[in-house]
Amino acid sequence: xxxxxxxxxxxxxxxxxxxxxxxxxxNAFCSSLESESGFDEQRWRNxxxxxxxxxxxxxxxxxxxxxGKPDPHEEGGxxxxxxxxxxxxxxxxxxxxxxxSVVDWAATExxxxxxxxxxxxxxxxxxxxxxxxxxxxxxTDAMRPGVDQLRMRLSLR
Numbered sequence: 828x829x830x831x832x833x834x835x836x837x838x839x840x841x842x843x844x845x846x847x848x849x850x851x852x853x854n855a856f857c858s859s860l861e862s863e864s865g866f867d868e869q870r871w872r873n874x875x876x877x878x879x880x881x882x883x884x885x886x887x888x889x890x891x892x893x894x895g896k897p898d899p900h901e902e903g904g905x906x907x908x909x910x911x912x913x914x915x916x917x918x919x920x921x922x923x924x925x926x927x928s929v930v931d932w933a934a935t936e937x938x939x940x941x942x943x944x945x946x947x948x949x950x951x952x953x954x955x956x957x958x959x960x961x962x963x964x965x966x967t968d969a970m971r972p973g974v975d976q977l978r979m980r981l982s983l984r
Contacts, residue, residue, distance in 0.1 A: 828890075828921060830928055833880040838871040841880060844889040848911035855911070855949055857970055878905075881928045883912070883921055890916050895929035898942055900978075905933035907943040910952075917951075926959050930981065939984050944968065944976040953977070 833841050849860040874880070874894075883891030891912040898904035907929050912922045933941045943961065945952050947970075956979050966978035 828916075829884045830881055830924055831884060832928075833875050833882050835872040835875045837880075837882060838868060838875060840882060840889045841875055841892065842866070842871045844882065844892045844911070844913075845909065847913070848892070848909075851914070852911065854971070854974070855946055855952065856909075857944075857976070879929060879932045880909075881925055883916070883925060885916070891921050891925050893925040893929055895932055895941070898938075898940075901940065901942060903938060904940045904942055905929070905936065905938040907941060910943070922955055923959055926956075930983070934983050940980050940982050942978060942980045944970075944978055946970055947975045947977050953979075 846860060846864055849856055849858065849863060853860060878894060878896030880892065880894045882889045892909060893907060893911075894909040895905050895907055898906040900906070907926065910922070910925065912925070930941050942964075943956065945956060947967070959981075961979040961981045964978045964980050967975045968978075970976040
């Protein structure tokens with residue numbers, strides 16, 4: 828397994844794993860397969876031009892992804908978005924490694940924290956984030972009808 832920071836030249840691989848994630852786990856994300864499958868190449872390239880996206884590769888196939896960006900909710904913080912690991916690779920430590928790559932990037936950027944939003948009904952993801960040190964902040968926001976998302980935070984100081 829190789830983890831590598833994606834560049835704009837990795838747009839097709841980034842697109843492919845994102846669309847797989849939205850197809851296989853649609854309730855884990857605020858976006859939808861229908862919405863993102865219509866994005867053009869430039870939009871995918873633009874996504875990779877901000878923050879950090881790390882892809883996990885098994886041979887020539889991306890099997891995991893995570894994106895970190897400046898946190899729009901917290902000045903000086905960073906936020907994890909678009910975290911996903913293919914089902915066959917869950918429970919292997921890959922998710923921990925992907926999260927660590929964003930946390931390391933955030934620390935290098937001088938961020939004081941890393942935060943994320945997770946669906947309240949996604950207990951597996953919540954357990955993962957708690958295990959690696961994130962704690963619930965008590966903040967919630969509507970994610971989709973009938974499901975809220977919860978904010979979690981990891982202090983870097």
